[in-house]
Amino acid sequence: KFISEDGRFNLTMEPFYDHHSDLNVANLARMHSHQVHGLWSGDVTLDDGTKLEIKDMYAFCEYVENKW
Numbered sequence: 184k185f186i187s188e189d190g191r192f193n194l195t196m197e198p199f200y201d202h203h204s205d206l207n208v209a210n211l212a213r214m215h216s217h218q219v220h221g222l223w224s225g226d227v228t229l230d231d232g233t234k235l236e237i238k239d240m241y242a243f244c245e246y247v248e249n250k251w
Contacts, residue, residue, distance in 0.1 A: 185244075194225035194237060196244065213250040218243055 184195045198221035207213045222239045229235065 191228040194223045194227070196221045196223050196242075213248070215249075216245060216247040218245040 186193050196219070198219045200220040202218040202220070203216070205213075205215045207215075220241070220243045223242050224238050224240070225236075227235045227237060
Protein backbone atom coordinates (compact mmCIF):
# COMPACT_ATOMS: atom_id res chain seq x y z
CA LYS A 184 0.00 0.00 0.00
CA PHE A 185 1.37 3.39 -1.01
CA ILE A 186 -0.15 6.57 0.48
CA SER A 187 1.33 10.06 0.12
CA GLU A 188 1.55 12.33 3.17
CA ASP A 189 -1.13 14.63 1.73
CA GLY A 190 -3.42 11.68 0.89
CA ARG A 191 -3.61 12.52 -2.81
CA PHE A 192 -1.91 9.29 -3.84
CA ASN A 193 -3.56 6.20 -2.39
CA LEU A 194 -2.81 2.98 -4.27
CA THR A 195 -2.55 -0.66 -3.30
CA MET A 196 -0.49 -3.12 -5.31
CA GLU A 197 -1.42 -6.75 -5.84
CA PRO A 198 1.98 -8.24 -6.77
CA PHE A 199 2.35 -11.17 -9.15
CA TYR A 200 6.10 -11.30 -9.93
CA ASP A 201 9.30 -10.40 -8.03
CA HIS A 202 12.33 -10.05 -10.30
CA HIS A 203 15.06 -10.54 -7.69
CA SER A 204 18.82 -10.42 -8.21
CA ASP A 205 21.69 -10.55 -5.75
CA LEU A 206 25.27 -10.37 -7.00
CA ASN A 207 28.18 -10.12 -4.57
CA VAL A 208 31.73 -9.93 -5.95
CA ALA A 209 34.40 -10.75 -3.34
CA ASN A 210 32.45 -8.63 -0.82
CA LEU A 211 33.78 -5.53 -2.64
CA ALA A 212 30.84 -4.84 -4.93
CA ARG A 213 27.22 -5.86 -4.46
CA MET A 214 24.05 -5.36 -6.44
CA HIS A 215 20.86 -6.46 -4.68
CA SER A 216 17.42 -5.65 -6.08
CA HIS A 217 13.74 -6.53 -6.09
CA GLN A 218 11.62 -5.29 -8.96
CA VAL A 219 8.04 -6.24 -8.05
CA HIS A 220 5.44 -6.25 -10.83
CA GLY A 221 1.73 -6.12 -10.14
CA LEU A 222 -1.67 -4.53 -10.55
CA TRP A 223 -2.42 -1.24 -8.80
CA SER A 224 -5.84 -0.05 -7.64
CA GLY A 225 -6.98 3.00 -5.67
CA ASP A 226 -7.25 6.71 -6.34
CA VAL A 227 -5.12 9.73 -7.22
CA THR A 228 -6.15 13.37 -6.79
CA LEU A 229 -4.82 15.84 -9.38
CA ASP A 230 -3.76 19.46 -8.68
CA ASP A 231 -7.15 20.76 -9.85
CA GLY A 232 -8.98 18.47 -7.39
CA THR A 233 -10.05 15.89 -9.96
CA LYS A 234 -10.03 12.41 -8.46
CA LEU A 235 -8.93 9.55 -10.72
CA GLU A 236 -10.05 6.04 -9.83
CA ILE A 237 -7.43 3.44 -10.78
CA LYS A 238 -8.39 -0.22 -11.27
CA ASP A 239 -5.90 -3.00 -12.13
CA MET A 240 -3.26 -0.75 -13.71
CA TYR A 241 -0.06 -2.66 -14.48
CA ALA A 242 3.10 -1.12 -12.97
CA PHE A 243 6.09 -2.01 -10.82
CA CYS A 244 8.05 -0.75 -7.86
CA GLU A 245 11.60 -1.57 -6.88
CA TYR A 246 14.05 -1.71 -4.03
CA VAL A 247 17.78 -1.56 -4.86
CA GLU A 248 20.97 -1.65 -2.81
CA ASN A 249 24.32 -1.07 -4.53
CA LYS A 250 27.76 -1.20 -2.90
CA TRP A 251 30.85 -0.13 -4.86
